[in-house]
Amino acid sequence: xxxxxxxxxxxxxxxxxxxxxxxxxxPVRTGVLVNDFGKVNFDGLQIKRQGxxxxxxxNGSIFCSCLKDNFIEGLVELVERSLxxxxxxxxxxxxxxxxxxxxxxxRLRLTCGDFTFGGAICLVDALFFPxxxxxMVSVExxxxxxxxVVINKCDLVGEDQLAQVEQTISALNPQAKILRTTYGQVAWxxxxxxxxxxxxxxxxxxxxxxxxxxxxxxxYEPDEAVFRDFLSAIGSxxxxxxxxxxxxxxxQKVDQVNQQIQIEPYHLENGDDPPAALQEIGRLVxxxxxxxxxxxxxxxxxxxxxxxxxxxxx
Amino acid sequence: MNGKERILKTLRHxxxxxxxxxxxxxxxxxxxxxxxxxEMLSDGQNLFDGLMQVHKLYQPDGMPVVFDLQVExxxxxxxxxxxxxxxxxxxxxxxxxxxDMLCDCLQPAADKGRLPMILDVMKxxxxxxxxxxxxYGLICGPFTLASHLxxxxxxxxxxxxxxxxxxxxxYTTQTALKMIDLYADAGMDVIAVxxxxxxxxxxxxxxxxxxxxxxxxxxxxRAKGLASSFFVCGNATRQLEVMCETAPDSIxxxxxxxxxxxxxxTDRYNIAIGGNIPLTTLMLHGTQQENMKYVVNMLDTLSHxxxxxxxxxxxxxxxxxMNAIGAAQAVRETGVTREMVKNYExxxxxxxxxxxxxxxxxKPLVEVFTLDSATxxxxxxxxEAMNVAGDHYGEKIDLVExxxxxxxxxxxxxxxxxxNLPCVYVNGQLKWSSIIPSREELFGYIDSLLG
Numbered sequence: 001x002x003x004x005x006x007x008x009x010x011x012x013x014x015x016x017x018x019x020x021x022x023x024x025x026x027p028v029r030t031g032v033l034v035n036d037f038g039k040v041n042f043d044g045l046q047i048k049r050q051g052x053x054x055x056x057x058x059n060g061s062i063f064c065s066c067l068k069d070n071f072i073e074g075l076v077e078l079v080e081r082s083l084x085x086x087x088x089x090x091x092x093x094x095x096x097x098x099x100x101x102x103x104x105x106x107r108l109r110l111t112c113g114d115f116t117f118g119g120a121i122c123l124v125d126a127l128f129f130p131x132x133x134x135x136m137v138s139v140e141x142x143x144x145x146x147x148x149v150v151i152n153k154c155d156l157v158g159e160d161q162l163a164q165v166e167q168t169i170s171a172l173n174p175q176a177k178i179l180r181t182t183y184g185q186v187a188w189x190x191x192x193x194x195x196x197x198x199x200x201x202x203x204x205x206x207x208x209x210x211x212x213x214x215x216x217x218x219x220y221e222p223d224e225a226v227f228r229d230f231l232s233a234i235g236s237x238x239x240x241x242x243x244x245x246x247x248x249x250x251x252q253k254v255d256q257v258n259q260q261i262q263i264e265p266y267h268l269e270n271g272d273d274p275p276a277a278l279q280e281i282g283r284l285v286x287x288x289x290x291x292x293x294x295x296x297x298x299x300x301x302x303x304x305x306x307x308x309x310x311x312x313x314x
Numbered sequence: 315m316n317g318k319e320r321i322l323k324t325l326r327h328x329x330x331x332x333x334x335x336x337x338x339x340x341x342x343x344x345x346x347x348x349x350x351x352x353e354m355l356s357d358g359q360n361l362f363d364g365l366m367q368v369h370k371l372y373q374p375d376g377m378p379v380v381f382d383l384q385v386e387x388x389x390x391x392x393x394x395x396x397x398x399x400x401x402x403x404x405x406x407x408x409x410x411x412x413x414d415m416l417c418d419c420l421q422p423a424a425d426k427g428r429l430p431m432i433l434d435v436m437k438x439x440x441x442x443x444x445x446x447x448x449x450y451g452l453i454c455g456p457f458t459l460a461s462h463l464x465x466x467x468x469x470x471x472x473x474x475x476x477x478x479x480x481x482x483x484x485y486t487t488q489t490a491l492k493m494i495d496l497y498a499d500a501g502m503d504v505i506a507v508x509x510x511x512x513x514x515x516x517x518x519x520x521x522x523x524x525x526x527x528x529x530x531x532x533x534x535x536r537a538k539g540l541a542s543s544f545f546v547c548g549n550a551t552r553q554l555e556v557m558c559e560t561a562p563d564s565i566x567x568x569x570x571x572x573x574x575x576x577x578x579x580t581d582r583y584n585i586a587i588g589g590n591i592p593l594t595t596l597m598l599h600g601t602q603q604e605n606m607k608y609v610v611n612m613l614d615t616l617s618h619x620x621x622x623x624x625x626x627x628x629x630x631x632x633x634x635x636m637n638a639i640g641a642a643q644a645v646r647e648t649g650v651t652r653e654m655v656k657n658y659e660x661x662x663x664x665x666x667x668x669x670x671x672x673x674x675x676x677k678p679l680v681e682v683f684t685l686d687s688a689t690x691x692x693x694x695x696x697x698e699a700m701n702v703a704g705d706h707y708g709e710k711i712d713l714v715e716x717x718x719x720x721x722x723x724x725x726x727x728x729x730x731x732x733x734n735l736p737c738v739y740v741n742g743q744l745k746w747s748s749i750i751p752s753r754e755e756l757f758g759y760i761d762s763l764l765g
Contacts, residue, residue, distance in 0.1 A: 066417055212488070292487055296530040299537035312537050314491045 002031075002079045002115040004086045006099060008142040009123030010132050011092030011240040011287070012257030014152040018123055018184030019089050023052075025188060031055070031078040031086040035062040035071070035094065053078060059213070061094045064205040068102070075106045079113045086115070092240065093211055093287075095141040096120060097201040119147035119193040122176075123184070127156040128258060129165050137204050143172045145198050148191065154180045211239070211287055214298060217311045218282035221246050228261060230305035235259040237294040238286045245282030254284060317375030318503065321448035324586050324622060325504065325541035325563040333613065333621040335645040336450070336588060337638050339368040340381025341401055342629040346371065351631060352396045355382050358431040362438050369443050371635055372642045376448035376504065379436050381628045383454040383508055383691055386489050387462035389427035390420055399631040400689030407465035413478050415485055416463070422492045433500045440501035448504055450543070451497030455509020456486035456527045458691050466699050470752040472519050479523050487527040491534055498538050505535045506543040506566070510627075510692040513548030513570070514750045517556045528560035536563075543588065547627045547685075548692045549734040549748040551576070558583040568626025569593065570734045570748070577616055588622035591641060594685065594718045597625055597633045600660070602640035607655040609644035614652075627690070630719060665725040672742030678711045678763045680704075681739045683732050686717045692748075696736040699750050703760060710764060 009015045023030065031053035055074040062071035078086045090096060103117055122142045125132070129151075133139050143149060149169050154162060166178055175196050179186055222230075224247045231241060231254070241256040244266055253266040288294035302310050315323075320334045339346075343364030344354035353360050361380065368377060382401045384394055394402040408416065424433060440449060454462070460482045461468045471479050494505050507528065512520060528544065535542040544562040546553065549570040557565055558579060564586035567576055573590050580587040591597060596608055609623060623645045629638065644651040670679060682700050684693035697715055704713040716723040718735055726732075730739065737747040745759070 060418070066419055291484055292526045292530040295491070296526070296533040299530075299533040303533075303537045308539070310537075312534065313495050314488060 002083050002086055002113060003118040004075065004079070004088065004103070004115050005118040006088045006090065006096060006120040007123065008090050008094055008096055008120060008146065009092065009152075010125065010128075010136060010139050010142070012128070012255070012260075013092070013123040013125040014184045015089050015092070015123050018121075018150065018152070018186070019087055021184050021186075022087070022188060026087075027084040029082075029084045031081065031083045033057065033062075033071070033074050033078065033086065033088045035067070035089065035091045053081060053083060061091050061205040062088070063090070063094050063096055063098065063102075063203045072102060072105045072109065075102075076109045079106065079110060079115045082113050085118070093136070093138050093205070095138040095203045095205045096145050097141050097203045099145060100198070100200040117195060119195045120145055120198075121148045121150060121193075122146035124149055124151045124165065124169065125257070126151050126153045126162060126165055126180075127260075129168075130161070131258070133168065140172060141201075141204065143169055143176070145201075146173060146176050147193055147195055147198075149173070149176050149178045150184070150186060151178065151180045152184055153182060155182045212291070212295065212314075213285055213287045214295060215313045216243075216284045216286060216298070216302060217280065217313065218245060218284075218306070218309055219311060220309045221249075221281050222306055222309055224248060224263075226305055228263070230301060231256055231261050232259065233301045233305065234286065234298055235261070237297045238288045240287045241284055243282065243284035245284065246280075254282075316446035317373075318444075318446050318448040321376040321622070322503065322541060324620065325543075327563075327584050327586065327620055329619070332648070333618050333623050333645060334375040335373075335642055336376040336378075336448075336622055336624040337368065337372045337374050337642065338378055338381060338625045338628050339364075339372065339638070340378065340628040341399065341631045342633050342638075343368045345631050345633075346635060350398045351400055352398065352402075355380070355401060356396075356428065356431070358435050358438075361431070361435045362442075365435070365439055366442065369447065372638050373646065374447060374642070376450055376622075378450040378452050378506065379439055379502070380432050381452055381508075383452075383458060383510075384462070385428055385432065386422060386454045386459055386493060389422050389429070390416060390459075390463060390489070392462050397688050400686065401628070403688055403691075403694050404462045407463055409463045409482070410465040410467060413475070415481060418488075421489055422496065424496055429496065433496060436497065436500035436502060444501055444503075449502050450504045450506045451494075451500070451502030452506045452508050452545075453490050453493040453497070455507045455512065455545075456483055456490050456531070457515075457524050458509045458511045459486040459489060461511055461691075461695055466695060466702065466750070466753065469515075469699075469750050470754065472515065472523060473752065476522065483523060483527045487530055490527075490531050494531070494535060494538065494540075498540055502540065504541045504543055506545050507531055507562070508545040510545075510547040510690065511695060511750075512546050512553055512557070513550035513748050514692050514695070515553075516749070517552050520553055520556045521559075525556065525560060528557075528562070532560055532562045545627070547690065548736065554579045558585055561585075564588055564620075564622065566590075566622070566624060569595075570626075573612065574616060577621070581617075581620060584620070586620040586622060588624045590626045591624065593626050593628075593630055593633075595724055597637050597641075598630045598719065599721055599724065600637060602634075602636045603655050603658040604660045605637045605640040606644045606651050607658055607660075609641045610648060610652045610655065613644070613648050630686075630689070663721065663725055663728070665722055667722065667726045667729050669726075669729060670742070675712075675741055678760060679741055680711055680713045680760075681742075682713070682715045682736065683723075683727060683730075683739070684715055684717055684736045686719045687715060687736075690736070692750075693736040696738065696746075696750050699753070699756060700738060702753060703756050706757065707760060707764075711760060 687697035
């Protein structure tokens with residue numbers, strides 16, 4: 001019997017960190033289905049470990065009709081391999097309101113194996129939550145359709161804000177258990193997840209509400225200070241910017257949520273094949289829902305800060 | 315200075331030794347190798363051979379590889395009607411009866427529609443002549459593509475469904491960006507965004523519905539290190555100012571717009587301008603000397619900075635090669651050509667046309683004057699709008715199209731005083747000029763005539 005867990009949470013809330021942490025202690029026969037908004041599945045790159053069953057679904061939300069079929073097929077495939085546990089890491093903009101239907105479809109298509117749903121776990125970024133909730137309907141849906149809410153990055157805010165965040169979450173989903181943490185760490189064995197019934201709703205992830213993402217490929221190594229200025233200049237137009245970029249002769253992982261920029265050295269796990277992205281100077285995926293103005297802004301800023309250093313692609 | 319340098323410098327607004335010359339030979343290239351339009355636009359070898367012939371005969375500084383605004387529409391699910399002597403036109407509109415958006419999965423990719431053939435020809439042309447000739451990758455503008463997808467309902471949507479139009483324009487702009495990615499990879503130097511229908515809406519509608527889309531496209535082209543051009547056809551005089559505000563590197567216009575006045579506007583924005591040798595009266599039906607004289611006159615009356623000499627739009631299939639050669643000669647050897655044609659007088663058009671007795675009509679007469687509804691997108695949608703009325707009213711009205719490609723209709727236009735195409739006269743009076751009416755407006759007017 002396979003247990004399926006769904007991990008949700010807005011962009012940058014710490015889903016991948018939480019999952020990596022969990023995979024360190026998970027049973028041997030574990031599968032992961034990673035859904036990334038970009039064309040390049042950076043989350044998949046980070047999670048991949050030797051021998052693990054990994055399915056990557058990129059360029060959209062698994063709850064959107066454009067990827068839903070692949071999502072269901074992917075789950076069927078993982079369950080039929082008789083794994084102990086399967087983790088679904090949804091994209092930050094996923095609206096999982098019809099997860100029940102998805103699981104029903106999986107059950108109908110199974111030819112062997114069986115599964116049980118272990119619950120939906122939603123990661124929340126304690127710092128940005130108050131800003132993000134009013135803007136993003138998908139965040140509210142993620143919370144309402146969760147069994148456990150993990151408030152992450154608690155070290156970045158004071159007790160007052162934490163209490164306010166908890167109160168807001170409880171009002172949206174009174175039944176969900178709420179935990180506080182930093183760096184996505186939770187004592188998994190003591191979670192005691194209660195998988196209560198949650199009525200399905202129609203998901204808001206539709207083709208026409210799909211977010212746009214652009215890929216910026218660097219062809220020359222940029223100066224780090226100029227590159228940081230460039231990231232600051234585009235931050236207000238993009239929910240999330242992430243990727244691998246060679247800076248100072250070393251591959252760095254770039255992760256930006258709003259104006260918070262993280263750049264840190266990228267290390268390969270033992271036994272991993274070097275991803276194609278490492279052969280390049282760099283590749284960034286930039287995600288926006290603000291429409292054409294953001295594309296225009298990115299083009300102008302790239303031209304201004306990194307002239308001749310990049311290739312931009314839809 | 316070679317042709318490519320001349321074009322790229324012009325588009326960067328730098329001084330050049332003489333104005334650049336870009337013959338827009340789309341289907342016309344087929345006539346040079348004995349292939350019809352369909353054979354040209356669907357077969358890579360024919361397309362390549364035709365383009366090489368254009369390069370040899372017309373000695374262009376820059377040239378388009380494919381002039382067909384239906385490539386994207388075909389990929390996105392429009393059925394096409396193929397023609398022998400013009401590019402295909404759109405027969406069906408996938409969003410005609412629905413406001414659902416198309417899936418992103420339908421967007422162009424290198425393996426879809428005719429793109430494998432087109433991208434291959436682009437690479438071959440680049441290898442053959444790309445070192446000294448600027449290559450233009452033509453994409454369908456987002457507004458014309460929106461009308462290909464939605465049909466004539468789009469003009470009603472502009473008034474009643476602004477949000478939907480925005481959504482559709484966002485989709486078609488993404489199509490444009492994907493085409494730019496593909497054409498950039500295939501070696502194109504200039505991306506020309508061809509949007510004939512822009513001339514058929516008001517400047518206000520352009521600003522609200524189209525500005526962001528075009529601005530995004532031109533910013534994107536610039537960020538990719540390419541040059542851009544905004545092609546429009548029809549009477550776009552009113553739209554020039556708002557077109558300039560989207561910041562293309564150049565704008566290309568046809569004979570419906572006065573070149574000198576247009577250049578005064580584009581010069582204020584430091585945008586290059588291209589055009590506007592008349593396609594039918596001169597290139598198709600004129601003599602070689604007339605073409606030479608016209609181009610010499612353009613060069614004598616326009617300032618040479620920021621200037622590209624080109625046909626007003628895609629050259630008609632049957633343009634005699636000698637006429638385009640004459641135009642090329644006038645650009646390349648202006649002084650010699652000026653001497654050759656200084657005493658030349660053009661023959662007068664000797665065709666008698668009898669106009670209807672408008673005062674005694676038994677039922678409303680709708681006369682549509684077009685360049686050719688089979689080949690000019692603005693004319694296609696104007697004619698389509700009128701055909702809707704024709705189907706609706708049946709015998710109650712008379713409906714007729716006069717194509718400017720036929721000499722007899724040129725004579726009719728002169729006699730009627732028609733100055734801009736496409737336009738619609740009802741009972742001998744000009745009713746719509748370069749503005750496609752919505753169905754409600756059109757039916758309301760005809761109802762009022764029928765009492």
